[in-house]
Amino acid sequence: MNNTKLYLKKRRTAREAVACVKSGDWVDYGFCGQMPYDLDVALAQRMAEEPELTDLNFRGGVALRQPAVTALPDAAERITWNSWHCSSIERRLIEQGIAYYTPIRFSEMPRYYRENIERVDVAMIQVSPMDAHGFFSFSLNTTYLAAMLERARVIIVEVNPKMPVAFGGLGTAIHISRVDMVVEGEGHELDQLPAAQPTDVDVAVAEQIVPLIPNGACLQLGIGGMPNAVGGLLAHSDLKDLGIHTEMLTDCVVDLDEAGKLTGRNKNLDRGSAVFTFAAGTRRLYDFINHNPTLMVAPVDYVNDIDVISTHDNLISINNAMEVDLFGQVSAETMGTRHISGAGGQQDFVLGAYRSKGGKSFICCSSIYLDKQGRAHSRLVPTITPGSIITSTRTNIHYLVTEYGMVNLKGLSAWQRAEGIISIAHPDFREELIAAAEQMHIWKRSNRR
Ligand SMILES: CC(=O)SCCNC(=O)CCNC(=O)[C@H](O)C(C)(C)COP(=O)(O)OP(=O)(O)OC[C@H]1O[C@@H](n2cnc3c(N)ncnc32)[C@H](O)[C@@H]1OP(=O)(O)O
Numbered sequence: 001m002n003n004t005k006l007y008l009k010k011r012r013t014a015r016e017a018v019a020c021v022k023s024g025d026w027v028d029y030g031f032c033g034q035m036p037y038d039l040d041v042a043l044a045q046r047m048a049e050e051p052e053l054t055d056l057n058f059r060g061g062v063a064l065r066q067p068a069v070t071a072l073p074d075a076a077e078r079i080t081w082n083s084w085h086c087s088s089i090e091r092r093l094i095e096q097g098i099a100y101y102t103p104i105r106f107s108e109m110p111r112y113y114r115e116n117i118e119r120v121d122v123a124m125i126q127v128s129p130m131d132a133h134g135f136f137s138f139s140l141n142t143t144y145l146a147a148m149l150e151r152a153r154v155i156i157v158e159v160n161p162k163m164p165v166a167f168g169g170l171g172t173a174i175h176i177s178r179v180d181m182v183v184e185g186e187g188h189e190l191d192q193l194p195a196a197q198p199t200d201v202d203v204a205v206a207e208q209i210v211p212l213i214p215n216g217a218c219l220q221l222g223i224g225g226m227p228n229a230v231g232g233l234l235a236h237s238d239l240k241d242l243g244i245h246t247e248m249l250t251d252c253v254v255d256l257d258e259a260g261k262l263t264g265r266n267k268n269l270d271r272g273s274a275v276f277t278f279a280a281g282t283r284r285l286y287d288f289i290n291h292n293p294t295l296m297v298a299p300v301d302y303v304n305d306i307d308v309i310s311t312h313d314n315l316i317s318i319n320n321a322m323e324v325d326l327f328g329q330v331s332a333e334t335m336g337t338r339h340i341s342g343a344g345g346q347q348d349f350v351l352g353a354y355r356s357k358g359g360k361s362f363i364c365c366s367s368i369y370l371d372k373q374g375r376a377h378s379r380l381v382p383t384i385t386p387g388s389i390i391t392s393t394r395t396n397i398h399y400l401v402t403e404y405g406m407v408n409l410k411g412l413s414a415w416q417r418a419e420g421i422i423s424i425a426h427p428d429f430r431e432e433l434i435a436a437a438e439q440m441h442i443w444k445r446s447n448r449r
């Protein structure tokens with residue numbers, strides 16, 4: 001049967017498609033901007049009408065819109081949302097007892113699906129319309145999709161003409177012959193993640209990093225306000241011939257491209273192409289991705305593989321932290337036991353960048369955090385807040401940057417690390433950090449007093 005005939009044969013309404021979900025099922029919603037829309041609403045409606053449909057587990061991550069199934073009044077009793085990486089929406093669902101985080105090292109996720117995860121009963125994802133060869137592009141999210149779909153008992157695609165077509169090879173699209181049901185969605189506007197305006201702190205951090213980036217470097221820009229701001233500011237630097245090999249593609253890559261900074265001509269792999277595994281930003285980014293041959297999307301076990309990352313010379317990795325202690329341990333995913341986001345690909349890129357010839361890994365943070373009452377707390381702390389998770393270990397950290405300076409922690413002894421970290425803390429907190437370091441026997445009194 002030809003592809004069009006197959007498509008028509010498999011076409012269903014959203015309501016018909018979600019009828020396949022049974023109590024106790026594991027339902028996978030894909031990741032980030034790919035989360036289904038009409039299928040999610042139809043499943044929530046069905047659950048509202050059928051109270052006996054219960055005990056459903058969902059998988060997703062970086063949800064940019066609240067899944068309708070989590071908004072049911074009795075969601076906490078009937079469903080569990082399992083997140084691979086929490087957005088602000090999902091951290092609120094955790095606080096409501098509806099969601100739970102699943103720790104990951106992002107590069108390993110396809111393997112989790114292939115070797116460790118037992119059940120994917122139903123997979124529902126948004127895709128772009130079928131192409132002339134019968135393929136639906138995974139569009140905004142390729143990551144672990146191919147592996148997840150290999151394991152799925154039922155595959156439903158929700159077609160949205162607004163989803164951009166991202167170019168990549170096999171593993172970045174699914175053929176109609178492998179799909180069980182096609183639902184033509186109502187063409188909802190895509191979920192967006194607008195970037196915040198760079199703050200003075202972001203500018204101060206960027207100004208220190210830029211001189212350490214050579215022309216021809218290859219960039220990875222992590223999730224969070226600061227990496228995105230730093231990336232955007234690089235567009236105004238004198239740097240040239242930059243390349244992109246990054247897990248997440250954000251709007252700042254469009255800034256870099258429009259400023260003529262991206263040629264990728266020095267990349268040791270995928271020369272000329274800007275490589276990514278998922279994208280989250282505004283409509284401007286999504287238009288940039290659509291049918292753009294200068295971009296290459298690839299599965300996360302390629303993009304985040306430490307060997308692949310480190311094959312690029314001068315790989316510059318820029319990531320964010322919530323807290324860093326005087327030993328150099330980085331916490332980037334929780335604050336105490338309050339879950340904030342996730343480990344994502346931080347370890348992959350911290351390790352890969354350091355291994356790269358000329359590569360540098362930068363962990364950046366503002367020196368202080370202002371709480372809801374406007375009180376300042378130092379992000380550089382004697383010891384990580386009890387309950388907080390260590391995302392990158394002290395042995396792996398390379399450069400640490402705040403608006404007060406930068407330290408390269410590689411090769412430094414405990415007292416040198418403490419001294420370097422305190423030197424870039426907010427001046428209001430330095431004395432108390434020195435006192436704590438003294439108590440912890442990582443301060444040399446002869447030095448800075
Ligand atoms: C994507 C790649 O290419 S690969 C690698 C990158 N991945 C990673 O580094 C994973 C870990 N990192 C992250 O998830 C992010 O970078 C973060 C969480 C560290 C920063 O992300 P941002 O979106 O800039 O964080 P933001 O400043 O908005 O803070 C997030 C939340 O933490 C809270 N928070 C931040 N710092 C503190 C603190 N010191 N104390 C208490 N709460 C805090 C904020 O209030 C906010 O909570 P709310 O929105 O629920 O009120």
Ligand SMILES: CCCC(=O)O
Pocket residue numbers: 062084085106223247248342343344345346
């Ligand atoms: C997994 C989502 C983004 C990240 O790597 O932190």
